[in-house]
Amino acid sequence: MFAKLGALGRRGALMTAGVAAVLLAPMVAWPAASAGTAEQELPTGPVADQMIELLKLQPGGVQVSDNALAWEDGATVVVWPSPGEEAAPAGLGENVRADVVESLDSALLAEQSGSGQGFSAMGSYTSCPSSYYCFYTSSNYDGTRYQFSSTCTGSASSWGFNNQTSSWANRSGSKKIIYAYDYNGGPLLWHEPHPSQNSYVGSSDNNRMSYWRCSHTQ
Numbered sequence: 001m002f003a004k005l006g007a008l009g010r011r012g013a014l015m016t017a018g019v020a021a022v023l024l025a026p027m028v029a030w031p032a033a034s035a036g037t038a039e040q041e042l043p044t045g046p047v048a049d050q051m052i053e054l055l056k057l058q059p060g061g062v063q064v065s066d067n068a069l070a071w072e073d074g075a076t077v078v079v080w081p082s083p084g085e086e087a088a089p090a091g092l093g094e095n096v097r098a099d100v101v102e103s104l105d106s107a108l109l110a111e112q113s114g115s116g117q118g119f120s121a122m123g124s125y126t127s128c129p130s131s132y133y134c135f136y137t138s139s140n141y142d143g144t145r146y147q148f149s150s151t152c153t154g155s156a157s158s159w160g161f162n163n164q165t166s167s168w169a170n171r172s173g174s175k176k177i178i179y180a181y182d183y184n185g186g187p188l189l190w191h192e193p194h195p196s197q198n199s200y201v202g203s204s205d206n207n208r209m210s211y212w213r214c215s216h217t218q
Contacts, residue, residue: 043069045095047080054078054160064100064109067093074108077132077147078159087142090127108149125197131173133192135209139166139200152176153213155184165209169197176214184211 043051045066054069055061061069061078067089068079079088091112092101101109112129127141128134135156137143146161148154149172156162170178170192178192189205190198194217200206 046083050080057158057160062100062104064097064104064113065092066095070104070106070109072150073104074106074112075148075150077109077112079145079147081142081144086138088127088145091129125169125171125199128169128171128197130171133170133172133176133178133214134168135161135165136167136169137161137164139206141167141169141197141199149173154211156210156212162210163207166201166206167197167199168192168201170194171197175217177217178212178214180205180209181211181213182208186211 041063042048043055043063045051045063047067051061051063051069058071061071064070064077067082068077070077077092079093081088082094091114092109096113098113101113108129108131125141127145128147132147132149134141134148135146143164143166144161146159156165165180168178168180170176172178172194175194177194180189180191181187182189189209190201192198201209
């Protein structure tokens, strides 16, 4: 009988210890996020919802302003219009995260993080910064601006603007020629010599681009 009581006692002690471990587990503190994981913080600001949706397609982007996300130290930048505006703002837009831009140590982003001098926010191809080629979701260089500098091929669907391109500008520093297609392997819609721009792709090509590639001039 005493042997049975001893076994029950040991079993009860083990169960008590297990319950205590379960209860205490949620109280264990996770390590604080380091500076290197700051890019995983949720975006804030008036277009945060759009940013979050794009980050689902393209993880790794860093919020550099209320209007813009950047990837690969600024090699790719997407700039949204502020609510109520037709065009994406000049440069990186409002409330530039100067500490983030500085930590990335990117000359491309630093040039865009100032007051916007040298850029036109609406109605001009110069809203596409030098060293980039850009796609716009509205004519006259309005709408959301998708800026690429090093990428030479891409799928618009992977960046959230499939069949949404209405105007473009090619100011790429590496003298890329851009070829836009209805889809990968499909018909050519237009090509973009370096440098060049088009405020409207035309009714037959509007909102059709799904894929692009590039070549380089001599």
